[in-house]
Amino acid sequence: MSSIAHCLCGAIRLAFDRTRVSRPDICHCASCRRATASPLTAGFALPDTAWRWTGRTPASYVSSPGVTREFCGTCGTQMAYRTDALPGETHFYIATLADPASMAPERQAFADEALPWTAGMMSLPRAD
Numbered sequence: 519m520s521s522i523a524h525c526l527c528g529a530i531r532l533a534f535d536r537t538r539v540s541r542p543d544i545c546h547c548a549s550c551r552r553a554t555a556s557p558l559t560a561g562f563a564l565p566d567t568a569w570r571w572t573g574r575t576p577a578s579y580v581s582s583p584g585v586t587r588e589f590c591g592t593c594g595t596q597m598a599y600r601t602d603a604l605p606g607e608t609h610f611y612i613a614t615l616a617d618p619a620s621m622a623p624e625r626q627a628f629a630d631e632a633l634p635w636t637a638g639m640m641s642l643p644r645a646d
């Protein structure tokens with residue numbers, strides 16, 4: 519369990535086995551959009567034998583029947599997503615990785631819920 523992810527304030531820390539990661543993807547669903555306050559998010563799945571919290575225990579919220587989202591009670595960072603439909607695994611967010619550039623999404627989930635302007639985001643003029 520040598521890979522690390524953490525929340526904005528650092529209180530919640532995740533240690534996981536990078537070799538057990540599956541399905542790194544972008545999610546366009548309306549629930550993830552609202553939970554993360556972002557137009558889309560990127561996540562990955564781990565079997566529950568391949569990760570553990572090493573800092574404080576996250577707060578949790580049941581966002582729809584059978585779906586629990588876990589987040590830092592101090593800084594608010596979304597840290598995990600779990601659904602009864604996929605027992606034995608938990609989903610985490612690529613943006614919380616110590617090195618988020620190292621894991622690229624490989625597909626899009628809930629693409630039919632995508633905000634129409636997300637497809638052109640990377641073509642916008644740069645503000646910097």
Ligand SMILES: [Zn+2]
Binds near residue numbers: 527529592594595
């Ligand atoms: Zn935090």
